[in-house]
Amino acid sequence: MYRYDETDRQIIMDRVAQFRGQTDRFLSGDLPEAEFLPLRLQNGLYVQRFAPMLRICIPYGMLSSPQLRRLARISRDYDKGYAHFTTRQNVQFNWPKLEDVPDILAELAEVEMHGVQTSGNCIRNTTTDQFAGVTDEEIVDPRPYCEIIRQWSTFHPEFAFLPRKFKIAVNACPDSDRAAIQVHDIGLQMIRNDAGELGFQVRVGGGLGRTPLIGSVIREFLPELDLLTYLDAILRVYNRYGRRDNKYKARIKILVKALGPEAFAEKVEAEWAHIKDSPARLTEAEIDRIKVHFSSPAYLTVEQIDTAAFEKAREENTFFGNWVNRNVTEHRVPGYAAVTLTLKKLGVPPGDVTDKQLDALASLCEQYSFGELRVTHEQNVVLADVRKDQLFDLWTAIKPLGFATPNLGTLTDMICCPGGDYCSLANAKSIPVAEALQARFDDLDYLYDLGPIDLNISGCMNACGHHHVGNIGVLGVDKKGEEWYQVSLGGASGQDADIGKILGPSFAREQMPEVIDRILQTYVDQRQGDETFLDTYRRIGINPFKERVYASAS
Amino acid sequence: MPLLLDSGQQTEDLWVVLPRSDTPADQTIPDGKVLIHLASWEAQRDELKDRASEIGVWLDSDDEPERLATEALSLPVLAVNFPVFSDGRGYSIARLIRERLGYTGDLLAIGDVLVDQLFYMKRCGINQFRLRSDQKTDAAVAALSTFSDSYQSSVEQPLPLFRRRPA
Ligand code: SF4
Numbered sequence: 001m002y003r004y005d006e007t008d009r010q011i012i013m014d015r016v017a018q019f020r021g022q023t024d025r026f027l028s029g030d031l032p033e034a035e036f037l038p039l040r041l042q043n044g045l046y047v048q049r050f051a052p053m054l055r056i057c058i059p060y061g062m063l064s065s066p067q068l069r070r071l072a073r074i075s076r077d078y079d080k081g082y083a084h085f086t087t088r089q090n091v092q093f094n095w096p097k098l099e100d101v102p103d104i105l106a107e108l109a110e111v112e113m114h115g116v117q118t119s120g121n122c123i124r125n126t127t128t129d130q131f132a133g134v135t136d137e138e139i140v141d142p143r144p145y146c147e148i149i150r151q152w153s154t155f156h157p158e159f160a161f162l163p164r165k166f167k168i169a170v171n172a173c174p175d176s177d178r179a180a181i182q183v184h185d186i187g188l189q190m191i192r193n194d195a196g197e198l199g200f201q202v203r204v205g206g207g208l209g210r211t212p213l214i215g216s217v218i219r220e221f222l223p224e225l226d227l228l229t230y231l232d233a234i235l236r237v238y239n240r241y242g243r244r245d246n247k248y249k250a251r252i253k254i255l256v257k258a259l260g261p262e263a264f265a266e267k268v269e270a271e272w273a274h275i276k277d278s279p280a281r282l283t284e285a286e287i288d289r290i291k292v293h294f295s296s297p298a299y300l301t302v303e304q305i306d307t308a309a310f311e312k313a314r315e316e317n318t319f320f321g322n323w324v325n326r327n328v329t330e331h332r333v334p335g336y337a338a339v340t341l342t343l344k345k346l347g348v349p350p351g352d353v354t355d356k357q358l359d360a361l362a363s364l365c366e367q368y369s370f371g372e373l374r375v376t377h378e379q380n381v382v383l384a385d386v387r388k389d390q391l392f393d394l395w396t397a398i399k400p401l402g403f404a405t406p407n408l409g410t411l412t413d414m415i416c417c418p419g420g421d422y423c424s425l426a427n428a429k430s431i432p433v434a435e436a437l438q439a440r441f442d443d444l445d446y447l448y449d450l451g452p453i454d455l456n457i458s459g460c461m462n463a464c465g466h467h468h469v470g471n472i473g474v475l476g477v478d479k480k481g482e483e484w485y486q487v488s489l490g491g492a493s494g495q496d497a498d499i500g501k502i503l504g505p506s507f508a509r510e511q512m513p514e515v516i517d518r519i520l521q522t523y524v525d526q527r528q529g530d531e532t533f534l535d536t537y538r539r540i541g542i543n544p545f546k547e548r549v550y551a552s553a554s
Numbered sequence: 555m556p557l558l559l560d561s562g563q564q565t566e567d568l569w570v571v572l573p574r575s576d577t578p579a580d581q582t583i584p585d586g587k588v589l590i591h592l593a594s595w596e597a598q599r600d601e602l603k604d605r606a607s608e609i610g611v612w613l614d615s616d617d618e619p620e621r622l623a624t625e626a627l628s629l630p631v632l633a634v635n636f637p638v639f640s641d642g643r644g645y646s647i648a649r650l651i652r653e654r655l656g657y658t659g660d661l662l663a664i665g666d667v668l669v670d671q672l673f674y675m676k677r678c679g680i681n682q683f684r685l686r687s688d689q690k691t692d693a694a695v696a697a698l699s700t701f702s703d704s705y706q707s708s709v710e711q712p713l714p715l716f717r718r719r720p721a
Contacts, residue, residue: 007703007719014701021696022670030690031670038640039670121640151705151715157677158649161642228714239646274654279717280707286716 001062001372002147002293004112011155012109015116019043020102027099042122042160044115045101053422054093054101055118056108060128060146060170061089061375065362068373070111072358078104083358085343085351087415087464088167089127089375090118094422116154121162123153123235128170129178130376133294134384136332140190140198142172144290145227148282152228159235163242164250166235167207175495180377182206182214182497183469185252186234191221199223204234204264205256208463212499213253216261218268225282226272232280233272237264296333297370297385305335306389313392320395322444323406328391331384337391339369339383340376341403342413344438348402349431350416351379360401368394377466378415380408410447411455411520412438415466419459419476420483426459428476428483433457433512440513441520450520453533454493469493471534472519473500474512485512489519489545490537501542504550515549522548557662558683560676562695567684569610569631571664583609589633589664592617599625606630612664615643619650627655633662634680639671645678652679652709669693673700679709 004012022039025031031039040046044055056071063071075083075093078100084092096104108114117124126149133141149168153159159166169181172190181187187203200222206215222230234252241259243249256264314321329338341361344350353361361381365373368390369383376382381403386394398404407413414437417423419430434457441447456470467473473488484506491500507515520533522545527536537545556564571589575581579597583590589610595602602609610631613619626632632651634644644663651657662682663675669689676698685694707714 005719007715010702011704018700021693025693030693035639035668035670121642154705155674155701156706157674157704157708158645159642160674161640161645161671163642236646240643244641244643278653278707279712280714283716289716289719 001064001143002059002290009109009112012112012114012116015043015114015155016102016105016109019105023099023102038120038161040101041120042117043101043105044118045096045098046119047424051095052098052101054096054104054115055086056091056093056113056115057118057125058090058113058375059150060126060132060143061130061377062143063373063375064111065366065371065373067111067113068358068362068365070107070113072355072362074104074107075355075358082352082354084349084418085353085375085379085381087351087377087379087417087466088125089130089377090125091375092418094418119165121164121166122160123156123162123166123168126150126153126168126170127179127184127377129173130374130382131178131329131338131384132172133296134331134333134336134338135173136330137174137176138172138190139174139192140172141291141294142170142190143294144287145188145190145224146170147290147293148227148286149231152231156235158232159239162235162239163244164247164252166238166252168231177494177497178376180466180469180493180497183208183212183466183493184215186231187215188227193221197223200227202230202234204268205253205261206497207251207253208466208468209251210248210461211251211253211257212463212468213257214497214499215253216256216264218261218265224287225284226276228282229276229278229280230268230272232275233268236271237267241267299333299336299385300387302335305387307335310388310391319406320392322448323395323404324391326406326410326448327404327408333385335388337386337388339386339391339394340408341381341383341398342405342408343380343403344407344413345402345405349418349421350414350434357401357403364394364397378413380413406444407447409452411441411450411453411472411516412447414438415454415456415470417458417465419457419465423459423464425462426476427461427478428459428485428509430457430459430465430474430476433474433485433509436509436513437516440517450523451530451532454491455516456491466493467491468499469497470500471537472516477506479506483509485509487515487519487549489542490534492534503542504546518549519545555685555687558672558685558691558694558698560681560683560698562698564691565682569633569662569684571612571633571684574614589631589662592621595626596621596623599623610662612662613647613651615641615647617647619647619655622651622655622657627657627659629659631660631662632657633664633684636663636665636667636671639666639668641666645674648675648678648680649709669697672697677704677708677710 026036169184183206189201202219203215374382416434420426457474458465458467459476469491486506488500557567574591578593612633
């Protein structure tokens, strides 16, 4: 992963000093709350329902073991002993004290971490595939490009006060998309052109929230060296012309929609023509410099790895076999595998980890995966480089920690935002719904039989739980001061991204397990062959589901 | 309040800022050094020709800097208005005035100009700051050197860090 040099280190220390000064001025009354607000937001500090909340950036989801240990320590020293992995590959502390935040940021800076631009109307953390660099599906490792974007976007002088937040995602797999790039403000698909040159297909204006939209392609091929100047051009057009009069109409998707993608693209191209050959243009040397940070670790050869023992254990032990089938992913290097550790245990809010678990994760990644770990947008974590002959040991080690629930990709591997238990914007609680569903659908054989289903829950229209792109989406709504839930079907976030359709009138919380059960029964009754839930839905449409769910009193 | 310069020095603020007028052609331009809105200047520039050293033009955040005629670029002062500090359009406008139009005179920030935005304004090519009257000068001077280095290309330093990074 990327390691700071002296300049990077100095810049992040400067940031800590700046925020310390701003916090002092706020506490002494020199800086009014309204003017402190965007400054603290751009350092990750929110004020939530019960306490401040600090969102720490995990660039494109990568963490090292010293960073994990530092997060554990901070959660002990400044918080209540746990942290929360978010749906944007970041981590949050829910109870820090405002006056402690500069110290927390200083502790983070020591391990090359920060809360920079994790909130506020600026360019946020760039996200990508959690299997980047280890999957054989990709045409190139996207992480160096994410790092290049990170540096470009960090303290960009022109784009710190955009109309609204701005999120960029990168995908390098031609046939799959774990980064959900079609629902980002900018989605970059890495491709090769006919001449074999590397570049990006550029999509703009996707997003969730109140107006869910799939992004439009505004450029079929952008050569890699033109990445940053083109981003500058897009952001400049957005900064100048994006709406600032209404926060709900301020995202770039509204501008793209209002102008039309072609007219928007023309504006970007016109702007870009002026700057494409400026000194801001990326260089081969810089790409090479960054790539060195992402070179392969010292893998053993497949002959050095006893894969036979692994295959044997997999056959003999059904529990282990189930876990391997579900939670272990193929690796581009023979003899290795990528392992997803699930943070979705019954009774624990999705994405929550204790300080002890963070320390344990640090030791696990040191022992099994070259000291690095990745966070996924489904709120799980991945050890990306595990030797197959160590999988059994790893499985044995993570079971007691609660990381081995073999439900990856199934119904109970839900995405769920913090909701009304933690978030002041919520219409409804989301975690109790997730828990009720986990309790109702705890039969693994049934879950395996249902196959892959994305169930996503958001506590309000802000859609942090990505409910629009869940095959089954659940949205908390407020009905005369009461918490209700609206269900949508047919959303998808991958290559075939789609926005779900609303099933009908919303439900009370107690009804939710029964509602989901009826949806699943409809699928089971109607599916043909090995159709997935999404396949069946796309074939038969929403009506059969609607009829079943709303039949008699539910 | 004196004008703050990008060097951290201060200088007397001799400019009167004339507000935007609904009838720019008829707006009365007083004597002395005045900053007038782009529309007023466009409407009256022929009459103002002889006063070139006393007239500056300011742009609002919804103005198009591309509209500035070549003539405007020889004025001693241009200014960018920040109606509220969170309106970030002024940063793009300032860069365009410097980088696209090649303006080399003084570029002022006026309006809701606050300590914590000065560093970015400076990088976007603004070299004089008319701070909001409640802002503390010592904090403002310190804010001009918040970061020891920056990643991106800017007016101040066109070479992005990656073209300058020590090997
Ligand atoms: S979706 Fe709404 S309730 Fe959930 S975390 Fe986001 S803002 Fe809060």
